[in-house]
Amino acid sequence: MTGTPLLEVEDLRLDLDIGSGRVAAAEGVSFRIDRGETFGLVGESGCGKSITALALIGLLRHPLSIGGGVIRFDGKEIQHLSAAGQRDLRGNRIAMIFQEPMTALNPVSPVGRQIAEMFVLHKGKSWREANRLAVEALANVRVPAPERRVKDYPHQLSGGMRQRVMIAIALACGPDLLIADEPTTALDVTVQAEIIELMRNLCAERGTAILMISHDLGLVANVCRRVAVMYAGRIVEERGSADIFRAPSHPYTQGLVASLPRLGSRAALGRARLQEIAGVVPAITHFPDGCRFNPRCVRATEICRTVAPDVDLLEAGGLVRCHHHA
Amino acid sequence: MLSFLFRRLLQTVPTVLAVVLLVFVLFSVVPGSIVSSMSDDSDPQVEERMKKQLGLDDPVYVRFGKYIAKLSTGDLGTSFRTREPVTTMIAKRAWPTLQLVFAAMAFAVVIGVPLGFIAALKPGGIVDTLAMMVAVSGLSIAKFWLGLVLMYLFALKLGWLPSFGYGDGGLKYLLLPAVTLGVSPMALFARTTRAAVLEIMTADFVRTARSKGMSETRVVKWHVMRNALVIILTTVGLQFGALMGQAVVVEKLFSWPGIGSLLVDSVLQRDIPAVQGSILVVVLAFLAINLLIDVLYGVIDPRIRYA
Numbered sequence: 001m002t003g004t005p006l007l008e009v010e011d012l013r014l015d016l017d018i019g020s021g022r023v024a025a026a027e028g029v030s031f032r033i034d035r036g037e038t039f040g041l042v043g044e045s046g047c048g049k050s051i052t053a054l055a056l057i058g059l060l061r062h063p064l065s066i067g068g069g070v071i072r073f074d075g076k077e078i079q080h081l082s083a084a085g086q087r088d089l090r091g092n093r094i095a096m097i098f099q100e101p102m103t104a105l106n107p108v109s110p111v112g113r114q115i116a117e118m119f120v121l122h123k124g125k126s127w128r129e130a131n132r133l134a135v136e137a138l139a140n141v142r143v144p145a146p147e148r149r150v151k152d153y154p155h156q157l158s159g160g161m162r163q164r165v166m167i168a169i170a171l172a173c174g175p176d177l178l179i180a181d182e183p184t185t186a187l188d189v190t191v192q193a194e195i196i197e198l199m200r201n202l203c204a205e206r207g208t209a210i211l212m213i214s215h216d217l218g219l220v221a222n223v224c225r226r227v228a229v230m231y232a233g234r235i236v237e238e239r240g241s242a243d244i245f246r247a248p249s250h251p252y253t254q255g256l257v258a259s260l261p262r263l264g265s266r267a268a269l270g271r272a273r274l275q276e277i278a279g280v281v282p283a284i285t286h287f288p289d290g291c292r293f294n295p296r297c298v299r300a301t302e303i304c305r306t307v308a309p310d311v312d313l314l315e316a317g318g319l320v321r322c323h324h325h326a
Numbered sequence: 327m328l329s330f331l332f333r334r335l336l337q338t339v340p341t342v343l344a345v346v347l348l349v350f351v352l353f354s355v356v357p358g359s360i361v362s363s364m365s366d367d368s369d370p371q372v373e374e375r376m377k378k379q380l381g382l383d384d385p386v387y388v389r390f391g392k393y394i395a396k397l398s399t400g401d402l403g404t405s406f407r408t409r410e411p412v413t414t415m416i417a418k419r420a421w422p423t424l425q426l427v428f429a430a431m432a433f434a435v436v437i438g439v440p441l442g443f444i445a446a447l448k449p450g451g452i453v454d455t456l457a458m459m460v461a462v463s464g465l466s467i468a469k470f471w472l473g474l475v476l477m478y479l480f481a482l483k484l485g486w487l488p489s490f491g492y493g494d495g496g497l498k499y500l501l502l503p504a505v506t507l508g509v510s511p512m513a514l515f516a517r518t519t520r521a522a523v524l525e526i527m528t529a530d531f532v533r534t535a536r537s538k539g540m541s542e543t544r545v546v547k548w549h550v551m552r553n554a555l556v557i558i559l560t561t562v563g564l565q566f567g568a569l570m571g572q573a574v575v576v577e578k579l580f581s582w583p584g585i586g587s588l589l590v591d592s593v594l595q596r597d598i599p600a601v602q603g604s605i606l607v608v609v610l611a612f613l614a615i616n617l618l619i620d621v622l623y624g625v626i627d628p629r630i631r632y633a
Binding site for chain 2: 105109110117121
């Protein structure tokens with residue numbers, strides 16, 4: 001890629017105020033996303049992936065706050081923009097889709113109006129013009145009879161339709177980056193594939209980069225070119241998505257890959273139990289010293305319990321944060 | 327919508343009947359009557375004649391039957407005290423009471439709801455603390471005491487407003503009683519609004535609105551207000567009923583010629599037709615307002631639709 005990357009995150013730390021002090025809910029988070037690229041952030045719930053996304057779009061609220069590091073969007077540091085400057089980016093150049101299409105839309109406002117707001121806010125359109133554009137936006141996300149659907153309220157639409165509306169809102173202003181936080185987790189499996197396909201196609205047409213956040217490694221690897229795996233507030237491995245399945249490097253990633261059920265594996269390997277990663281994710285206030293994965297890691301040695309591993313560059317391309325990586 | 331209205335109207339019939347029966351039975355079992363309340367040196371013969379005249383010597387069920395029969399034609403009976411038809415008495419007094427209750431309600435909504443909104447925008451801030459102090463005081467103050475203090479201050483000391491009475495029905499007469507009556511619902515609306523707005527501000531769709539790049543003012547105007555309105559409306563509806571009851575105290579205090587003071591006087595003198603008529607009218611007004619609120623729900627919240 002040439003020129004500045006679309007998004008650069010360097011050594012980001014997110015603090016959680018727990019009353020008696022602050023703890024780092026995420027730290028040392030660094031990654032970059034190029035224009036039009038698809039990038040995935042994977043991890044268990046509580047690993048810090050969603051709050052990272054909220055930090056990028058400037059929506060962290062107390063008790064969470066940015067404790068350090070840099071977020072550069074299109075070469076400009078977001079934290080140093082004025083509130084109005086941040087709002088100009090939000091929705092307009094960085095858009096976000098949330099997990100719950102059920103509650104993410106205002107129940108007492110017609111969906112057309114909720115789309116039209118985007119054109120009024122960022123494109124200076126009149127409501128009349130914005131409403132017309134909203135019909136087009138609904139048509140773009142393949143909602144049938146959009147000129148009638150714009151008048152519907154969220155409760156009159158199915159979950160899949162609502163998520164289409166969310167996508168229409170997010171892509172209304174042709175953003176450079178779409179952050180999708182578990183966009184299909186709340187949907188039926190059959191609808192999931194449709195929504196992912198739609199999102200991917202629309203972004204590819206518009207050259208919109210995607211930052212996809214999910215606990216589902218398979219889904220993310222399917223959508224994204226590169227994947228970062230987060231564990232307990234740190235990125236532990238970042239690879240091309242084909243590599244991460246073929247040769248995962250970090251023990252945690254290996255565990256994740258091994259725990260995925262594979263079609264046809266029973267014929268090849270016989271009836272075997274799915275593998276799991278022993279132990280549980282540590283609480284945010286009690287992250288272990290050294291490598292945070294050490295209590296659950298089969299390869300842990302003395303150094304893992306005392307020294308936090310640095311980022312290692314892999315020969316095959318990618319990064320890993322482990323003393324004993326493969 | 328029309329069929330919904332019709333059904334709701336039908337549903338009020340049993341409520342009205344129950345109230346009528348209750349009031350009737352209550353006044354048949356309490357000791358004393360209009361006759362005993364009129365003179366101290368009772369001549370048994372005179373008493374008998376009066377009772378016969380007023381129809382009080384019939385058994386309760388006969389009296390109730392007669393009452394219901396008259397009621398169905400819209401006749402509320404004749405006052406024992408003034409010999410006037412109760413409908414006329416109430417008609418004269420309905421307007422002042424409506425004026426008072428609606429003025430109090432307007433005061434409560436216009437002050438209370440914005441106060442709650444402002445308080446919720448910066449919870450824990452100075453405005454919030456002050457607003458909630460006002461709200462707690464407003465809820466705890468006894469109406470008759472507040473009325474007396476207002477009277478003393480604005481009528482006696484400052485001389486800005488008349489101390490009591492209806493006068494020509496002008497605004498200056500209405501002001502003190504309306505504020506006295508409106509303070510506690512105002513406080514309640516401030517608290518309810520604050521709580522509603524605070525809760526809505528944490529909703530997912532508010533986060534969506536922020537992610538669109540909206541200013542906080544726009545978020546509140548475009549997304550929070552209408553949602554809060556649903557909750558506020560419920561409280562307003564319930565408070566109408568409470569205000570009609572509390573109006574009795576305020577009307578008596580300010581010698582306001584409304585249904586409330588008619589009710590108090592009639593109870594004291596066992597003027598049963600007037601009591602029954604007044605209560606019936608208050609109940610009907612309460613039911614009508616609640617019906618109106620239900621219809622408004624449907625207008626504000628699309629999830630509520632009446633078929």
